Amino acid sequence: MATVMDKGAALREARFEVEEFNYAYADTLDRFDVDGWVEYFTEDALYHVIARDNAESGLPLGLIYCEGKAMMKDRAYALLNTEMFAPRYLHLSITNTRALKIESDLIHAVANYTLIETLVEEQSRVQQVGKYRDIFERTPNGLLLQERKCVFDSVMIDNCLVFPV
Amino acid sequence: MDVNSSMRSTGGQGPHVWPDDKTLIPDWIYTDPDIYDRELEKIFLGRHWNYVGLDCEVSEPGDYFRSYVGPLPVVVTRDMDGEVHVFENRCAHRGVEFCREYRGSADSFICPYHNWTYNLQGDLTAVPFRRGVKGQGGMPKDFDMAKRGLRKFHVATRGGVIFATACDDMESIEDYLGPVICPEFDATFDGSEMKLLGVHRNILPANWKLYQENLKDPYHATLLHTYLTTFGLFVSSNESNIPTDKYGRHGGLLSRRSEGRPDVSTEDAANMQAFKKAMELNDPRVLDFVREFDSKWSGSVLTIFPTLTALRQTNILNTRLLVPRGPNEFMMIWTVFGRADDDEEMVRHRLRQNNIFGPAGFLGIEDNEVLKFLQDGLRKSLPRDGLALLGEDDEPTDTIITERAIRGMYRYYRDVMEL
Ligand code: FES
Ligand SMILES: [Fe+2]
Numbered sequence: 001m002a003t004v005m006d007k008g009a010a011l012r013e014a015r016f017e018v019e020e021f022n023y024a025y026a027d028t029l030d031r032f033d034v035d036g037w038v039e040y041f042t043e044d045a046l047y048h049v050i051a052r053d054n055a056e057s058g059l060p061l062g063l064i065y066c067e068g069k070a071m072m073k074d075r076a077y078a079l080l081n082t083e084m085f086a087p088r089y090l091h092l093s094i095t096n097t098r099a100l101k102i103e104s105d106l107i108h109a110v111a112n113y114t115l116i117e118t119l120v121e122e123q124s125r126v127q128q129v130g131k132y133r134d135i136f137e138r139t140p141n142g143l144l145l146q147e148r149k150c151v152f153d154s155v156m157i158d159n160c161l162v163f164p165v
Numbered sequence: 166m167d168v169n170s171s172m173r174s175t176g177g178q179g180p181h182v183w184p185d186d187k188t189l190i191p192d193w194i195y196t197d198p199d200i201y202d203r204e205l206e207k208i209f210l211g212r213h214w215n216y217v218g219l220d221c222e223v224s225e226p227g228d229y230f231r232s233y234v235g236p237l238p239v240v241v242t243r244d245m246d247g248e249v250h251v252f253e254n255r256c257a258h259r260g261v262e263f264c265r266e267y268r269g270s271a272d273s274f275i276c277p278y279h280n281w282t283y284n285l286q287g288d289l290t291a292v293p294f295r296r297g298v299k300g301q302g303g304m305p306k307d308f309d310m311a312k313r314g315l316r317k318f319h320v321a322t323r324g325g326v327i328f329a330t331a332c333d334d335m336e337s338i339e340d341y342l343g344p345v346i347c348p349e350f351d352a353t354f355d356g357s358e359m360k361l362l363g364v365h366r367n368i369l370p371a372n373w374k375l376y377q378e379n380l381k382d383p384y385h386a387t388l389l390h391t392y393l394t395t396f397g398l399f400v401s402s403n404e405s406n407i408p409t410d411k412y413g414r415h416g417g418l419l420s421r422r423s424e425g426r427p428d429v430s431t432e433d434a435a436n437m438q439a440f441k442k443a444m445e446l447n448d449p450r451v452l453d454f455v456r457e458f459d460s461k462w463s464g465s466v467l468t469i470f471p472t473l474t475a476l477r478q479t480n481i482l483n484t485r486l487l488v489p490r491g492p493n494e495f496m497m498i499w500t501v502f503g504r505a506d507d508d509e510e511m512v513r514h515r516l517r518q519n520n521i522f523g524p525a526g527f528l529g530i531e532d533n534e535v536l537k538f539l540q541d542g543l544r545k546s547l548p549r550d551g552l553a554l555l556g557e558d559d560e561p562t563d564t565i566i567t568e569r570a571i572r573g574m575y576r577y578y579r580d581v582m583e584l
Contacts, residue, residue, distance in 0.1 A: 070448035071451065099290040159537055
C-alpha cells in the first residue's frame with residue numbers, strides 16, 4: 001500500500017514539474033522566441049509534429065521532423081532570418097497534463113495543446129489542436145525534452161503552420 | 166455535361182473581356198463564380214487528365230482513398246483483380262457523400278442512408294427492400310441495377326501516377342503530356358516502386374490557378390524563397406531549364422544544384438555565399454543529395470494541367486493535388502513518397518529533408534502566405550489586370566527571369582475556356 005501511495009505521489013510531483021515546464025515552454029513560443037524554444041530539448045531530442053491520420057496509418061511523414069537539437073536550431077535560424085509570413089499573435093495552451101510513468105530519470109507524460117493564431121484584421125482561430133506524447137529527462141538544470149511528438153487532430157491545416165507547437 | 170455555347174461570363178461589372186495585350190491577365194478569372202462554374206465544365210470534365218493519386222496509396226486489393234476530380238469528390242479503389250477505379254463519392258440514390266474516411270480497405274461501400282451497396286468498381290450491387298414489404302412498395306419493376314451505379318471516370322496510370330477523365334475519347338497520358346514534358350515526368354516517375362510516407366493537407370484561401378502559376382514562376386524563386394538561395398538549393402546562376410508543352414498548359418522548372426565546393430574561379434559569388442551558409446548549418450544532413458534518378462536535374466517541378474504538381478527536389482518527392490473549393494479557396498493534398506527499396510536511413514533522410522516543403526516547410530510557408538496575400542489583393546481592390554511582362558515567348562528555355570510559362574498557361578486557358 002505504501003508503495004502505491006509513493007508511486008502516486010511521485011507521479012503527482014512529476015506532473016507538477018511537467019506542468020511548470022509546459023507553461024514556460026508555451027510562453028517562450030507565444031513570445032516567438034524560437035531560439036529559446038530550442039533550449040527545452042536535449043542534444044539528441046526528437047521533435048515530431050505529425051498529423052493524426054498519418055500517425056494512425058503508420059505513416060511517418062512529419063509536418064515538422066527534427067532529429068536532434070541541431071535541426072531545431074536550423075529551423076529557428078530559418079524562421080527568424082529567411083522566412084516571409086504574415087504578422088500574427090500566438091496563444092499556445094497546454095492542458096490535461098499527466099505523468100504516465102517514471103523510469104529512473106525519465107518521465108513519460110502526455111498533454112493536450114491548442115494553438116490559437118490571430119492575424120491582422122482576422123478573427124482568432126484554432127491553428128492546431130493536438131496531443132503531446134513526451135519523454136522528459138530530469139537533469140541537474142531541470143527537465144529537458146528527449147522526445148516531443150505532437151500528434152494533431154487538425155489535419156486540414158489553415159494555410160500553414162509557421163511556428164513550432 | 167452539356168456545353169452551353171451561348172454562356173457568357175458576367176460578373177458584377179458586366180461582361181468580361183480578356184485584354185488583347187498578352188502580358189495582361191485579368192483578375193476576374195480568379196474571383197468570378199461564373200468562371201469557376203465554367204472551369205468545371207470546360208476543364209475538369211473536359212478533355213483533360215485529372216491527377217487523383219498514386220498507386221502506392223492503393224497498394225493492396227480493397228484499398229481505397231478519398232480524392233477529387235477538380236472540385237468533385239471521388240473515391241479511388243483497387244479491386245480484387247488489381248485494377249484501379251475512380252468513381253463519384255455520391256450515392257446514386259439521394260446523393261450522400263458516402264465515403265468519409267481519408268483511406269482504408271473494404272470489399273464494398275454501403276451508403277449509410279438507405280444501405281445501397283456498391284462494389285469496388287462502383288457498380289450498384291444491392292438495394293434493400295427492392296420488392297417492398299408484404300408485396301407493397303419497393304422499386305419499380307423496371308428498376309435496372311446496372312444503370313444505377315456510381316458515375317465512373319476513365320482511369321489511366323503512368324509510372325505509378327493515377328489520372329481520371331470524364332472524356333470518352335481521351336488520348337493517352339503520354340500524348341496528353343506531350344514529347345517535351347513526358348520525358349521529365351518519366352524521369353521522376355521512373356517505374357520503380359514507390360512507398361507512401363504520408364499526406365499533408367491544407368486550405369489555401371486563393372484561387373487554384375495561382376498555385377500552378379507559382380510553380381511556373383522562376384522569377385519569384387530566388388526572391389521570395391531566401392532559404393533556397395541562402396542554402397544553395399537554387400541560385401539564379403544554376404543551370405536551369407523551363408520547358409513547356411506545345412499548348413503551354415504543362416510546364417517544368419528544372420534546375421541543377423552545383424555539387425561540392427564551388428570553384429571560386431568559375432562560380433559566382435551567390436553560389437559561394439550559399440555554400441558557406443550551408444556549411445554553417447548545425448545539421449547539414451538536411452541538404453545531402455543521395456543520387457537516385459537518371460536525370461541531370463537535381464530539382465524538377467512539373468505543373469501538369471489542370472491540378473497536379475509533381476516535385477523532385479534533391480531527395481524530396483511529392484505530388485500536390487489542387488482541389489478547388491469556390492473561386493477564392495482551394496485545398497491542397499500533398500502526397501509524399503519515397504521508394505519501396507529505401508532502407509531505414511534513407512526514409513529518415515527523406516523525412517528530414519521534407520522539412521523544406523509542406524505546409525510548415527521553409528518554402529511551403531512562403532508560397533501559401535504570399536498566395537493568400539495575392540488573393541486578398543485580387544478580391545478586395547478595384548479590378549485591374551495583372552502583369553506578366555518578363556521575358557519573351559520565343560526566348561531560349563534556359564531563361565530564368567521570365568514569366569513566359571505563366572503567359573503560356575493562360576493562352577491555353579483562354580482558348581479552352583472560350584473567353
Ligand atoms: S442516399 Fe444513399 S442509399 Fe439513399
Ligand atoms: Fe514558391
